[in-house]
Amino acid sequence: MPNPTPARGTLAEWNDDRGFGFIRPDGGGPRVFVHISAFEGARGRPAPGTPIDYRSEVASDGRVRAAWARAEQVRQPVGDLGTGAAFVLGAFAVALLAGVLWFDVSFVVPLGYLALSTASFVAYAKDKRAALAGAWRVPEATLHLLDLLGGWPGGLFAQQRYRHKTRKQPFRTVFAATVVVNLLIVAVLAVPALRDAAIAIITTA
Structure with a gap:
């Protein structure tokens, strides 16, 4: 009682x-x-x-x-986008635009990132609400899979906005790894010169 x-x-x-x-x-x-x-x-x-x-x-x-x-006083759960995250997201947006304009990258690539980033943002937001309410959580494997497939910009934005998963290890390490792997795969598949070079390396190995 x-x-x-x-x-x-x-x-x-x-x-x-x-x-x-x-x-x-x-x-x-x-x-x-x-x-x-x-x-x-x-x-x-x-x-x-x-x-x-x-x-x-x-x-x-x-x-x-x-x-x-x-x-007596509370702070709002929504946080400002950190300088580091803002730089990463801004640089990535510029790289995507440059790829479309000058490196023959298909418009499908940025549209895919937008769709997956939206899905990732929603998943992080849902997990944050569940954490606060003590409800069923979104599995970390699901968050990592969405980020690996291309949703990491939305995941990074959600982490900063909701102050979610920003200090937890090894989640941060795995998240960084998914970003690197995703960028490497997309660069090879989307940029013809890199794709041709990768094919040449594989065929001559």
């Missing part, structure tokens, strides 16, 4: 990817676990250092958690 008496504390730690953190009670004592779903009417995200009003309860595992919480 929740404690009917509200308590006061400060958010000492917050895992944005997983949607939970720990409250440090003002009166001292053990930290109190809090999930994003406990925040009353929250449309943003709590940040460490935020004063929290909460009601605690003892869970079935004996851990004290917040059954209800209210933060």
Whole structure:
């Protein structure tokens, strides 16, 4: 049963990817676990250092958690596109345009990237919502497959926008590998000169 008496504390730690953190009670004592779903009417995200009003309860595992919480201030879950990500996406867009204009790259290539990036963005957004709600997650293998097939620009944009999968390893390493492999494959298939060179190497090997 929740404690009917509200308590006061400060958010000492917050895992944005997983949607939970720990409250440090003002009166001292053990930290109190809090999930994003406990925040009353929250449309943003709590940040460490935020004063929290909460009601605690003892869970079935004996851990004290917040059954209800209210933060004085929250930050919105939508983030700005980082400088590095903006540079990568911008450079890729320029490279695609140059390929179409000067290297005989088919218009099908940028259209394919657009379609797959949209699918990847939607998948990341769905996974972020599921993480916050404690619902069924989108498998990481699915996200990686979409990125490998060409959806990585949308995946990168979603990671930055929703602050999702931005610090988790080895996900970041695998994501980077999918980008490199996708670019190499598409470059060989889409650019006639590279395709001819690859065929020549294979046939003479």
